[in-house]
Amino acid sequence: MSLDDISIKVTDLHSIGSIDALLNEIATRLARFVATGESAMIDLKSLPFSPSEYEALRTTLGRGEVTARLETIGDSELYETHYPGVWWVTHYNVEGDVVAELIEISAVPAILHSQPEDVHDGLERLKNMLEQAK
């Protein structure tokens, strides 16, 4: 008997109402962002979802125009949802496990920005390279 012989039953568990609460939270935060420019992050791992609810959330928020991929000790995937300003950020480790998953409400997710320390280091390297090329 192989693994494929074990039948799998896909069920749709009853919703426990987490999605509606979360969508309301997102709407509130987005409104605040529009009014004051205050960005926000919501940690998805801290909320109890059933597996089907999680997929329902993804479907409801949908995908927008922008997808970004980071290669930083494991990948990270960021995409803007169907609602501009609402970003879905997923951080993976090297083995592909999810280590953090967030909804970020802002113009651009914070981690996408180039960090001052990295810019500084990069400048040093660029200068060194130009020095050596002389």
Add this chain to the structure above:
Amino acid sequence: MTEHETLAQRLQQQGISRRSFLKFCAAMATMMALPPGSASAIAATLAKVKRPSVIWLSFQECTGCTESLTRSHSPTLESMIFDMVSLDYHHTLQAASGFAAEQSREDAMKEFHGKYLLLVDGSIPIKDGGVYSTIAGRTNLDMLLEAAEGAAAIVAVGSCAAFGGLPNAQPNPTGAVAVSDIIKDKPIINISGCPPIPAVITGVLAHYLTFGALPALDDQGRPKAFYGETIHDRCYRRPFYDQGKFAKTFDDEGARNGWCLYELGCKGPTTHNACATTKWNGGTSFPIESGHGCIGCSEPKFWDAGSFYAPLPAPTADVSTVAKAAAVVGAVAAVTVGAIDRGKKTQAQKSREKLTVDDLKGE
């Protein structure tokens, strides 16, 4: 031993970008159940921290806790935390061995006296002078007392170090006890679980590094951020429990529909841990989601709490035999006393003085 550099310096040496570090801190924030926006604050603080010395002592253990932590060979976000600390002694992970290793430990303890973090996994046997577990000829008890003296704080990793664990289960032939049963004058944090969730171990270390103090603890000395709630309170199958929909056997219709595993022995209601939210294997799943009830591995005495498959209402001792014996004793007593009382009754009837005509006449 050179002075430990700051975290930022070490990251730079390893060619890890600040952005990567920021991602790492976001993962830390999630693990520690802190608001996700605090990632940048954590990054700023951690960057300045000097790598603390960590000494890890393994006592009467199965090495499962170390295994839980070190599941990969390539650097992962979790393993970065061990790059963040200077692990000056760990007899499974270190390269040195024998007397060299012991010397290195003693040097670290002397140099960072009063400041190093002591991690302990495994229980400490104390029966017969502690001979049942020794390293380099010294008893665990001895090593713990010596190492605890110069430690800033002690982290008891796993249920064995936190509560005594498996060796402590009846009849406890080695006299195994927890760290907190021996050390009374140092802050101790218990990260229980058999093994604990790796993210919890690293989350606690991250908290200590970031804030320089141990997180808020519950009355068992466990960090409330991870052990503040029971599995039952966060279980996604809770609606089924509330509706009384229970799986009766493994793989029956109810089980396939993902119903509650209470009747199959789930100890979720009385177990405090983060399995239902943080989950295992990087958030993949946890025992209940995979169809097996919680065994309560982060609670004291869970090995002695009856079968893992007997539900909570079931007794943990033999009640049927006791009840039968009591019934027999009661029956015998009742028959005996009853016979005596009946005898008294018969006696009373026999010795009853019959009423005569003379009594009625009043003579």
Add this chain to the structure above:
Amino acid sequence: MEQELLLWVRGTGLQIAAAVFVFGMVYRMLHLLMLGRKMSLAVPRGSEWSGGLRTMWKRSFVSTKLSARGNFTVIAGFIFHIGFFITLFFLSQHIELFRAVLGLHWPAMPRGVIDIAAVLAIGAMVALLVHRFVDPVKRMLSDFQDYLTWTLSFLPLLTGFMLLREIGFEYITLLTLHIASVELLLVVAPFTKLAHMFSTFISRWYNGAVNGFKGINI
């Protein structure tokens, strides 16, 4: 500490409670039967057994003729008993206990039904206690044992209700309290009027038998 307390009430505590309860009830009932009855030298006009069984059955229902002056107590008493039995014997979690101890099991009732039964039982108990204070006759008749047995019967209902909803305390605390309250009830019951849980049927039989012997159907 909490785990150790829970382990004790699930283990040794339950053994002690079961032993005392079984010993006490078996002793009391058997002793009662051993004492025997007064022999009647008359010729029987009817059957003892059919009279006895008939009364055991009939007295399980409300007879308005017999309870006209105590309707409240009778009705509230029925609600309490029925609610109590439904909760005790038809909640899934309790059936698991019986399965573990007796090896028997039966289908459970839906949680909603149990919830209603439990609330009714609790309400009836509170009403009965209030009535016991307020009604002058009952008040005069009531003694320490009455209030003790009320408390011992009420606590399992209350703690059980709180446990199912995790009200007020943590699950483990409520579970320990619930089991402990049941053990307390079991240990004290054989020595109080709560022995009626078995003796009621014996006394109903007796009443029916005595009258059945005389040829009267009651």
